[in-house]
Amino acid sequence: MYSQLLGLAGGVALVAAVLALWRRSLLAIVRILAVQGLAIAAVALLLGVHHHEVAELIVAAGVLVLKVGVIPMVLSRVVRDAPNQRDTQPSINTATALVAAAVLTVIAFGATRRLVDLAPSPESELIPVGFAIVLVAFFGLVARRNALTQLVGFLLLENGIALVALVATARVSLVVELGAALDLLLAVLVLQVLTSRMRSKFGALDLDRLTELSD
Amino acid sequence: MLLTLVLLPILPALATAAFGWRPSVAWLAVADAACLLAGGIWLAVGVVDGDTAYFGGHVLRADALSAFMVLVIATVALLASWSAVGYIRTEIADGHTTAGAARLFGLLVPAFIASMVLAILAANLGIMWVAIEATTIATTFLVGHHRNRPSLEASWKYVIIGSVGIVLAFLGTVLLSYATQHTGPGAHSTLDWDAMRGVARHLDPAVIRVAAVLLLLGYGTKIGLAPMHTWLPDAHSQAPAPVSALMSGVLLSVAFYALLRIKVIVDLALGPTFLRNLLVVAALLSLVVAASLLIAQRDYKRLLAYSSIEHMGLMALAAAIGTPLAIAALLLHILAHALGKTVAFLCSGEILLAEGTTRIAGVHGLLARRPLVGGSFGLALLALLGFPPFGLFASELAIARAGFSANMGWVTAAAFSLLLVVVAAVLVHARSMLLGEADTPSVSPTSARGAGVPLVAGLVALAVIGITIWPIERLIGAAAHVVAQ
Numbered sequence: 001m002y003s004q005l006l007g008l009a010g011g012v013a014l015v016a017a018v019l020a021l022w023r024r025s026l027l028a029i030v031r032i033l034a035v036q037g038l039a040i041a042a043v044a045l046l047l048g049v050h051h052h053e054v055a056e057l058i059v060a061a062g063v064l065v066l067k068v069g070v071i072p073m074v075l076s077r078v079v080r081d082a083p084n085q086r087d088t089q090p091s092i093n094t095a096t097a098l099v100a101a102a103v104l105t106v107i108a109f110g111a112t113r114r115l116v117d118l119a120p121s122p123e124s125e126l127i128p129v130g131f132a133i134v135l136v137a138f139f140g141l142v143a144r145r146n147a148l149t150q151l152v153g154f155l156l157l158e159n160g161i162a163l164v165a166l167v168a169t170a171r172v173s174l175v176v177e178l179g180a181a182l183d184l185l186l187a188v189l190v191l192q193v194l195t196s197r198m199r200s201k202f203g204a205l206d207l208d209r210l211t212e213l214s215d
Numbered sequence: 216m217l218l219t220l221v222l223l224p225i226l227p228a229l230a231t232a233a234f235g236w237r238p239s240v241a242w243l244a245v246a247d248a249a250c251l252l253a254g255g256i257w258l259a260v261g262v263v264d265g266d267t268a269y270f271g272g273h274v275l276r277a278d279a280l281s282a283f284m285v286l287v288i289a290t291v292a293l294l295a296s297w298s299a300v301g302y303i304r305t306e307i308a309d310g311h312t313t314a315g316a317a318r319l320f321g322l323l324v325p326a327f328i329a330s331m332v333l334a335i336l337a338a339n340l341g342i343m344w345v346a347i348e349a350t351t352i353a354t355t356f357l358v359g360h361h362r363n364r365p366s367l368e369a370s371w372k373y374v375i376i377g378s379v380g381i382v383l384a385f386l387g388t389v390l391l392s393y394a395t396q397h398t399g400p401g402a403h404s405t406l407d408w409d410a411m412r413g414v415a416r417h418l419d420p421a422v423i424r425v426a427a428v429l430l431l432l433g434y435g436t437k438i439g440l441a442p443m444h445t446w447l448p449d450a451h452s453q454a455p456a457p458v459s460a461l462m463s464g465v466l467l468s469v470a471f472y473a474l475l476r477i478k479v480i481v482d483l484a485l486g487p488t489f490l491r492n493l494l495v496v497a498a499l500l501s502l503v504v505a506a507s508l509l510i511a512q513r514d515y516k517r518l519l520a521y522s523s524i525e526h527m528g529l530m531a532l533a534a535a536i537g538t539p540l541a542i543a544a545l546l547l548h549i550l551a552h553a554l555g556k557t558v559a560f561l562c563s564g565e566i567l568l569a570e571g572t573t574r575i576a577g578v579h580g581l582l583a584r585r586p587l588v589g590g591s592f593g594l595a596l597l598a599l600l601g602f603p604p605f606g607l608f609a610s611e612l613a614i615a616r617a618g619f620s621a622n623m624g625w626v627t628a629a630a631f632s633l634l635l636v637v638v639a640a641v642l643v644h645a646r647s648m649l650l651g652e653a654d655t656p657s658v659s660p661t662s663a664r665g666a667g668v669p670l671v672a673g674l675v676a677l678a679v680i681g682i683t684i685w686p687i688e689r690l691i692g693a694a695a696h697v698v699a700q
Contacts, residue, residue: 114421115390118397134386141379150375157379161386168393169404176406179345180385186352187378194359194371201364210368213449215508215517 002050003122006043010129013039013163014105017136017156021097021143024087029152030075036133036159037067044166047123055174056166063162066181071155071188078148078195082205088146097143101136108132115168123167130167133160147195147205151188158184217270217277217336220254220285223247224292224329231321235314240321241300247325248296251332252289258282263690269338273407276338279693280546284335284472286687287550290676291464291557292328297669298561299324299457305568306455316360320455327353327461331469341406343473344381344388347437350466351377357458358450369446369453376436376446384433384473390426391480394418408476415483423484430477431493437470438527441500448508451520452573456564459516463523463560464553471530471549475542475698478534487537494535495626501528502633509640514573516563518644519556522599525637526552532630533614536621543695544613547684551606551677555598558673562592565666575644582649591670593649598677600638605674606681 016036020029041063048056092100108131116124134157141153165177195205202209227244234240259282262268268277277285303320306312312320327350334346351374359370388406396404398417405411436443451459481490505525512518526548533545563573565588570578581589598605611634618627680687 111425114419115393115425118394118419118422138379141375147371154375154378154382158382161382161389164386165389168389169396176339176341176345179342180348183345183348183352186349187374190352190355190374194355194367194374197359197362197367198371201367207371210371212365213368213372213452215448215512 002046003125006046006122006126009039009042009046010126010163012036013043013159014129014133014136017133017140017160018098018101020152020156021101021136021140022092022094026079026088026146026148027076029149030072030079033075033152033155033159034068034072036156037063037072040159040163040166041068043126043163047166058174059166059177062177062181066185067155067159067162070185074188074192075148075152078192081196082199088144088149092143100139104135104139105132108135126167127164130160130164133157133163145207147198147207150207151191151195154191155188216254216258217268217275220251220258221275221329221333221336223251223254224325224332226325227296228322228325228329231318231325236303236317236321238300238304241296241303244296244321244325245293245300248289248293248328251328252286252293255282255285255289258285259690263693265693265696267409270336273338273409274342275336276409277336278697279690280472280475280697281335283546283550283687283690283694284469285332286690287468287553288328288331288335288465290550291461291553294554294557294561294669294673295457295460295464296324298460298564298666299455301666302455302457302564302568309568311361316362319356320360320458323353323357324458324461327357328465331465334469335472338408339406340388340391340408340411340476343476344385347434347470347473348378348381348385350469351381354450354454354458354462354466358454360455360458361453366453369449373446373450376443380433380436380443382433383429383436387426387429387433387477390422390429391418391477394422394426394484408480411480412483415480418480418484420485423481424489427477427481427485427490428493430481431474431490431497434470434474434477435497438467438474438531439501439524440497440527440531441504441524444501444504444524447524448517448520451523451560452514452516456560456567459519459563460557460560463519463556467523467527468549468553471527471534475534478537479698482537491535491537494531495623498528498531498535499626499629499633501525501531502630502637506633506636506640509637509644512640512644513575515566515575515578515644515648516560516573518575518641519559519563522559522637522641523552523556525634526556526599529611529614529630529634532618532626535626536614536617536623537699538617538621539695539699540613541617541621542699543691544610544617546691546694547606547680547687548610548614550687551610551680552599554673554677554680555595555605555607558591558670558677559595559599561670561673562588562595565670566592575648578648579651580649587667588670589649591667591674593645594674595670596641596645598674598681600641601634604681605677606684607677609681609684 044060109128137156330349337343439447
């Protein structure tokens with residue numbers, strides 16, 4: 001039961017990363033990000049309940065507040081402030097995106113086989129899933145040229161890493177986790193300020209207009 | 216003691232928060248950096264014989280390598296904040312900066328320096344990561360200080376590329392901790408550097424290989440190693456000059472320091488070959504990128520940025536060689552590059568304020584019209600190109616010697632041939648800026664009074680460590696021993 005639920009949460013997180021690759025509506029992409037955050041909070045909750053660890057429960061609560069609450073809220077405000085830019089042009093079509101996601105997932109599972117073999121357990125089975133999310137999110141990050149999708153791509157990538165961090169280190173230093181979460185929150189706020197400045201200077205979130213600096 | 220060093224740099228930020236930006240507060244920042252330097256020297260005296268200082272159990276720790284890096288940070292901070300007093304005052308007077316932006320500058324620069332010192336003194340690789348990531352956030356608004364389109368573009372690239380890079384380093388750090396958890400029965404996960412070094416020989420090689428690649432990609436992005444360097448020329452060219460100096464002299468050096476700490480663990484677990492091959496590729500690629508983009512460079516601040524990539528490539532080569540001589544040369548190179556690049560960037564700020572352009576073609580006859588700034592800029596460029604009597608001459612010579620005696624002759628020869636291209640390219644650009652007839656009369660006759668003092672002080676220090684590395688020789692030896700046992 002425990003390992004099935006863990007697998008389910010990991011699966012939801014990976015599917016969310018793939019969905020975010022080809023959805024057009026910015027608001028939908030932000031919602032997908034929140035769902036992925038929820039899946040990761042669920043993983044932390046499962047770990048905490050199963051191992052009777054209070055620290056993991058605190059992490060679960062923190063993930064819930066940060067990745068399901070604050071960050072999606074900040075991002076959807078950015079989308080709402082740009083009424084005529086709620087859709088983006090994906091520079092990759094759905095079929096290509098899905099094939100790429102499949103290939104990257106296979107690569108992730110292949111590259112991390114040894115990591116799972118080191119300590120086979122229901123938790124470490126999720127390490128390849130986390131790596132797959134990282135690779136898929138990275139692909140989305142470089143493939144799309146919109147400030148908000150890049151920002152979401154970065155956050156999806158960070159979620160993948162958070163998943164690996166959760167399942168790989170049973171006893172994480174809470175200070176490190178806290179510092180990392182604080183850094184992430186600040187980074188999102190910085191990026192939000194930058195997107196609003198970008199809109200006032202460029203009139204859009206389209207990164208193809210950033211062409212003044214080159215050699 | 217160690218805690219004081221971390222908290223000390225925050226003082227000017229508190230003063231700025233209370234009083235806003237004003238010259239007296241800016242001078243407080245200079246005095247504060249001087250205190251940090253004094254504290255660094257005190258720390259260095261304590262640990263130069265190979266001792267390690269701790270604070271709060273294993274929260275903060277300092278060995279000779281940490282003390283050396285504190286000295287690097289404090290020296291650059293001293294020169295940069297000294298020059299910033301006049302720089303910000305002139306910018307406000309010229310209407311390039313608002314009081315709000317100056318206030319933000321006064322808040323973020325101390326925060327940046329404090330988190331850099333924390334990164335150096337953290338005993339735990341996780342805390343070190345948190346501190347380095349925090350600097351990304353502090354420096355983003357400093358890069359975007361001028362709030363125009365190019366600086367906005369630069370800060371966007373900087374924060375996205377920097378953040379992605381640094382979270383990859385976090386993934387690598389997590390995997391290191393995962394590996395320590397599975398070194399044997401009863402082992403538990405740790406990120407404490409001392410503890411990791413203790414168990415490093417038992418770490419699983421396959422996991423460490425993945426971790427090493429991720430950490431090199433992550434910290435390599437911060438260091439500005441090719442092919443992760445793309446943010447660097449934009450950010451360095453758009454940031455105000457004192458910030459460019461801090462980023463080039465401190466941020467890149469501290470990220471390199473992080474890589475050195477990682478290298479100790481990885482080399483113990485895998486032997487030196489694995490990381491050496493990766494570093495050699497990154498080093499040569501960085502040198503190729505820097506050399507090819509320096510040849511046709513049109514902007515003198517970008518020229519300095521590519522020169523940073525070149526020097527980081529050279530440091531990566533020294534790290535790849537990895538013998539005690541190479542590491543000592545690498546550390547000397549970190550200090551000398553930080554000093555030289557700081558003076559060069561501070562000069563570029565004075566030139567920009569006076570001439571109003573960053574185009575190389577827009578500046579002529581600097582030496583005749585502004586002997587002090589032009590002369591300092593020229594000397595700093597010569598120093599960065601490795602001419603004697605400055606410190607980089609000694610360190611580059613030592614890197615070359617170490618490379619040839621460690622059977623890495625071909626790589627070293629290739630790297631130094633690329634350096635010749637760099638020398639030729641930069642000399643051509645420098646000649647057109649410094650010499651020649653001045654076709655326009657200078658806009659404002661002299662820059663702010665006293666602006667030359669930090670420039671000359673930096674060059675004198677650079678020459679002193681080039682001619683005799685006496686004051687820091689033992690410290691560098693002890694610090695190199697930490698990395699290359």
